[in-house]
Amino acid sequence: MAEKVTIATVARHAQVSRQTVSNVLNTPHIVREETRQRVQEAIATLGYRVSQAARQMRTGRSRLIAVRIEPTRDGINGSVLDRFLHGLTETAEAAGYRALLYTAADAAAEIATYDDLLSAYDLDGFVLTGTDHGDSRTAWLADRGVAFVTFGRPWDDPDAHPWVDVDGAAGTAQATRHLLAAGHRRIGFIGWPAGSGVGDDRRAGWRETLRAAGVDPTGLDRETLDGIAEGERLAADLLAAAPPPTALVCASDSLALGALQAARPSAPAVRAAPDGRPGAGVPVIGFDDTPVAAAVGLTSVSQPLRDAAARCVDLLTAVLDGPPRTPAPVLLQPSLVVRHTA
Amino acid sequence: MAEKVTIATVARHAQVSRQTVSNVLNTPHIVREETRQRVQEAIATLGYRVSQAARQMRTGRSRLIAVRIEPTRDGINGSVLDRFLHGLTETAEAAGYRALLYTAADAAAEIATYDDLLSAYDLDGFVLTGTDHGDSRTAWLADRGVAFVTFGRPWDDPDAHPWVDVDGAAGTAQATRHLLAAGHRRIGFIGWPAGSGVGDDRRAGWRETLRAAGVDPTGLDRETLDGIAEGERLAADLLAAAPPPTALVCASDSLALGALQAARPSAPAVRAAPDGRPGAGVPVIGFDDTPVAAAVGLTSVSQPLRDAAARCVDLLTAVLDGPPRTPAPVLLQPSLVVRHTA
DNA sequence: TATCCGAATTGGATCGTTCAAGACGTCGAG
DNA sequence: CTCGACGTCTTGAACGATCCAATTCGGATA
Numbered sequence: 006m007a008e009k010v011t012i013a014t015v016a017r018h019a020q021v022s023r024q025t026v027s028n029v030l031n032t033p034h035i036v037r038e039e040t041r042q043r044v045q046e047a048i049a050t051l052g053y054r055v056s057q058a059a060r061q062m063r064t065g066r067s068r069l070i071a072v073r074i075e076p077t078r079d080g081i082n083g084s085v086l087d088r089f090l091h092g093l094t095e096t097a098e099a100a101g102y103r104a105l106l107y108t109a110a111d112a113a114a115e116i117a118t119y120d121d122l123l124s125a126y127d128l129d130g131f132v133l134t135g136t137d138h139g140d141s142r143t144a145w146l147a148d149r150g151v152a153f154v155t156f157g158r159p160w161d162d163p164d165a166h167p168w169v170d171v172d173g174a175a176g177t178a179q180a181t182r183h184l185l186a187a188g189h190r191r192i193g194f195i196g197w198p199a200g201s202g203v204g205d206d207r208r209a210g211w212r213e214t215l216r217a218a219g220v221d222p223t224g225l226d227r228e229t230l231d232g233i234a235e236g237e238r239l240a241a242d243l244l245a246a247a248p249p250p251t252a253l254v255c256a257s258d259s260l261a262l263g264a265l266q267a268a269r270p271s272a273p274a275v276r277a278a279p280d281g282r283p284g285a286g287v288p289v290i291g292f293d294d295t296p297v298a299a300a301v302g303l304t305s306v307s308q309p310l311r312d313a314a315a316r317c318v319d320l321l322t323a324v325l326d327g328p329p330r331t332p333a334p335v336l337l338q339p340s341l342v343v344r345h346t347a
Numbered sequence: 348m349a350e351k352v353t354i355a356t357v358a359r360h361a362q363v364s365r366q367t368v369s370n371v372l373n374t375p376h377i378v379r380e381e382t383r384q385r386v387q388e389a390i391a392t393l394g395y396r397v398s399q400a401a402r403q404m405r406t407g408r409s410r411l412i413a414v415r416i417e418p419t420r421d422g423i424n425g426s427v428l429d430r431f432l433h434g435l436t437e438t439a440e441a442a443g444y445r446a447l448l449y450t451a452a453d454a455a456a457e458i459a460t461y462d463d464l465l466s467a468y469d470l471d472g473f474v475l476t477g478t479d480h481g482d483s484r485t486a487w488l489a490d491r492g493v494a495f496v497t498f499g500r501p502w503d504d505p506d507a508h509p510w511v512d513v514d515g516a517a518g519t520a521q522a523t524r525h526l527l528a529a530g531h532r533r534i535g536f537i538g539w540p541a542g543s544g545v546g547d548d549r550r551a552g553w554r555e556t557l558r559a560a561g562v563d564p565t566g567l568d569r570e571t572l573d574g575i576a577e578g579e580r581l582a583a584d585l586l587a588a589a590p591p592p593t594a595l596v597c598a599s600d601s602l603a604l605g606a607l608q609a610a611r612p613s614a615p616a617v618r619a620a621p622d623g624r625p626g627a628g629v630p631v632i633g634f635d636d637t638p639v640a641a642a643v644g645l646t647s648v649s650q651p652l653r654d655a656a657a658r659c660v661d662l663l664t665a666v667l668d669g670p671p672r673t674p675a676p677v678l679l680q681p682s683l684v685v686r687h688t689a
Numbered sequence: 690t691a692t693c694c695g696a697a698t699t700g701g702a703t704c705g706t707t708c709a710a711g712a713c714g715t716c717g718a719g
Numbered sequence: 720c721t722c723g724a725c726g727t728c729t730t731g732a733a734c735g736a737t738c739c740a741a742t743t744c745g746g747a748t749a
Contacts, residue, residue, distance in 0.1 A: 011735055022699050027737060037697070054466035058409070059735035061400040062704045069447075074433050084638070087429040091416050094448045103468070105411075106436045106446040124396035126445070233642060262642050296426070297639045300575060300604050353705055364729045369707060379727065401705035404734045 010053045019047035030055060067127040070097060070321060071105045073115065073134065084295050085310065086134065089156065092314030093132060100322045102129070116145050123151065130321045132156065136168070137202055152324045154317045158334075160202035167320040169313050169335040173203055173292075174210030176306035176339035177254055180290040181214040183304075183341055184252040187288070190218075193243045193250030194226040195236060195260050207256045207292065225250055229260075236263025244268065244287065252288040252347065258298045258305055261291030265303065265346060288347035302345035309337050352395045361389035372397060409469040412439060412663060413447045415457065415476065426637050427652065428476065431498065434656030435474060442664045444471070458487050465493065472663045474498065478510070479544055494666045496659045500676075502544035509662040511655050511677040515545060515634075516552030518648035518681035519596055522632040523556040525646075525683055526594040529630070532560075535585045535592030536568040537578060537602045549598045549634065567592055571602070578605025586610065586629065594630040594689065600640045600647055603633030607645065607688060630689035644687035651679050 008014075016023045021044060028036050029044040036044075047053070061067045072093060075086060094104045107122065109115035119142075122128045129152060133142060136157035143166060146153045159165040177194075184192050194211045197204030208226065215222045224246065227239040236259060243250055244267060253268060255261035269286030291298050294307035316335045323332045350356075358365045363386060370378050371386040378386075389395075403409045414435060417428060436446045449464065451457035461484075464470045471494060475484060478499035485508060488495045501507040519536075526534050536553045539546030550568065557564045566588065569581040578601060585592055586609060595610060597603035611628025633640050636649035658677045665674045 009735090012737095013735080023736085024700085024738090025698060028698090031737080035697075040697080052466075054463065056404070056469070056735055057467050058400050058403040058469060059704090060737075062398070062404055062706090062735080063737040065704090067400070074436055076433055084426055084429065087426065090448065091418055091450065094416055094450050098450065103464075104448040106432070106448060108433065108436050108440065121396065122445075125399050127398070127400055296637075297642045300601075300639045301643065351705095354707095355705080365705090366707080366730080367728060370728085373707080377727075382727080398705055401734090402707075404705080404736085405707045407734085 010051045012053070012055070015044065015047045015051055015053045018051060019044045061127055065127055067129055068102050069105050069126060069128050070102050070130045070132060070318075071107055071119075071122055071128050072132045074106045074108055075134070076108075085293055085308070088310040089134065089314050092311035093318060096315040096318040100318055102318070102322070112141050115142055119146065119151070123149075129325055130154070132317050132321065135203075136160065138200070152321060154320045154324070156313060156317055158202060158336075163334065164331070167324060167332050167334060169316045169320060169337070171308045171313060171337045171339050173206040173339070174213070176292060176308075176341070177207045177210030177256075178214040179210075179339070179341045180254045180292075180304075180306055180347075181211050183343070184254070184288060184290070184347060185214070185218050187252075187347075189252040189288070190220055191225060191248060191250045191252075192220070193240075193253045194222070194255070195239050195243065195253060195264055196226065196228060196256035197230065198228045204256060211254050231257055231259050233259050233263040233266075236260035237267045238263070240264035240267035240289075250287070252290075254290050256292055258291035258293050258295045258303060261289050261303055261305065261346075262297060262301065264289045265301070290341075290347045294342050298342075298344070304344045304347040305342055306339045307342045308339050313337055352393045354395070354397070357386065357389045357393055357395050360393060361386045403469055407469055408667075409471055410444050411447050411468060411470050412444050412472045412474060412660075413449055413461075413464055413470050414474045416448045416450055417476070418450075427635055427650070430652040431476065431656050434653035435660060438657040438660040442660055444660070444664070454483050457484055461488065461493070465491075471667055472496070474659050474663065477545075478502065480542070494663060496662045496666070498655060498659055500544060500678075505676065506673070509666060509674050509676060511658045511662060511679070513650045513655060513679045513681050515548040515681070516555070518634060518650075518683070519549045519552035519598075520556040521552075521681070521683045522596045522634075522646075522648055522689075523553050525685070526596070526630060526632070526689060527556070527560050529594075529689075531594040531630070532562050533567060533590060533592045533594075534562070535582075535595045536564070536597070537581050537585070537595060537606055538568065538570060538598035539572065540570045546598055553596050573599055573601050575601050575605040575608075578602035579609045580605070582606035582609035582631075592629070594632075596632050598634055600633035600635050600637045600645060603631050603645055603647065603688075604639065604643065606631045607643070632683075632689045636684050640684075640686070646686045646689040647684055648681045649684045650681050655679055 012023050012026050016026045021040060025036060025040065026044055029041050033041055057068060072090065097104050107118050109118050131146060131151065131153040133153060133155040134157060136155045136159055138160050143155065143159060147166060153166065155166065155168045156170065158168055158170045181192055192215060194208060196208045199205060212222045227243055229235040229239050236255060240253060240263060253264050255264055268289055291303050291305040294305040298305040320332050354365050354368050357368045363382060367378060367382065368386055371383050375383055399410060414432065439446050449460050451460050473488060473493065473495040475495060475497040476499060478497045478501055480502050485497065485501060489508060495508065497508065497510045500510055500512045523534055534557060536550060538550045541547060554564045569585055571577040571581050578597060582595060582605060595606050597606055610631055633645050633647040636647040640647040662674050
């Protein structure tokens, strides 16, 4: 087995001191061009890699960022996280960081994990997914001056910390406009109970678009927790009203899938109309463009998750490497993927 | 800001030397009970956490294990990875390890990443997902004596390295028996091209079960890459044969979903028979029990992913912390989740 | 020619932990 | 009584990088 290559090995090989090698790595501009090249060459031939452990011990920086991985709830919306994670890992690698996973049952456990990760692993920053009103996690991190970015707005104060989010209201608005353009007026909405930032946002997009079109949204929406069965139940309830809505917008693909079953009980199967025109029955639009939506032919609002993840890393590295000011938040626009259900 | 708590701080507080504190943490049995308690108390009151960086520098161990996160291909089968990852992170945490993510475009890039992770981060071990014949990655790792476990068998030599896998043949066999029990004889199979370990395994389960039942499988199967469209095409092809199969087993949920469309072009929608009895048309069984299968009511073979991930961590920690012998591999049994399509 | 200046380089100290070696008191065997 | 063994604890050195202060060196200036 070959001997371990340290900064000293490189220095000897390039006939310079350790410090010069360190400078080549960390502050190349202060090293003479010729020397710099000789050192780079030695690094390459020896296959030298800086030891993160040693660097970390001296600098307190680990070049590691943490992301929480959540349990896949009903399995449908879980794929959102998967795509986000992949984008995050990729962008982080390009920026010289690595992504570390952790799990946590609740906010308190998550904070305990922060503490552990910070003191044991010297984590550089965190990417939080899914924020809500009065989030105790962000408060804890901010208190300690830890770098972090959230995927999801801080619903109380938009300037509280750097964040990236997708404009959910714009998504449901787009879905609603699509249905309005098709001639629908009484467009229903199935979403989550008031109080969650994301849920309220998506509902608002539908409500305001309807109002702008001169339609009174009163009585046209329902609230429930997520799930296919719930979606079916509420869609049935909504369609039993007099007069019933002629189309439905849902806050998630799970709800939409349930709604589909209520909206077209005897419609042709999955991907009803091979020619691409909407199938029969009440049109339904979902949210998140999950694989299930694609498989079933459900029209859905798609979030630019790869991009969102990349922007999260951008913001985080800006905080870590750049000047100590909070970078501007990023609000991305979703897009409507039209399939066969609307 | 409070001063940093190091092992020396604890030592002073507990009136012992640094080494004694270290012993309390790493080899408690050689410390006198009374002293041990005093040190533990000091650790608790001071909120001391060992610095992984410092420990790592001395021992060369990082308590980090790496897992590759793949792009979600068609999005349907991607959820498999998601569930696996969550289980892995959880079990790793319990064992005192953390999971680090990485991506790689191909085997060569993946090996380059190993090199980087090993020399820069001192990674303790790797969990590889998806193995194939003559895997260059495992050879590289084994050559260097790096600890690793694969989720997926080494198809060439079952004793090459520790592994965890799910018995795919048993899964398709179970699916086939289910259909045989329902009175079917001519049961078709749609799978991947010969040559991939996983694909051949799943096909074998179907073939042997059919043979054991006295049915000649010749001409009853088709090969293709994964995808809904492909599944539909081949199912149509298979059903056009004379005589056609009366039921289908598929190597993935994607293929099964496509097959469903060919097998029951005008069948009732998603979750056809609310009473739980199979819907009309040719029965179809998928593989992986993805969220899509659950949503659509597709009968599918379910892999115990959580368990598989846990066993991966078990094996890896056994290699890392235990004696230098390769632990016995683990082959888990899948289970058939019967829904409405079979 | 002597002096000064800044760019480039050097050696030593340091981060927090574990390893190797040794000190100390107690005990039982010879 | 001496010796070695044992259990318990302490001390100094080392891991590999960066930071800091000091030094060299070539060229410009007085």
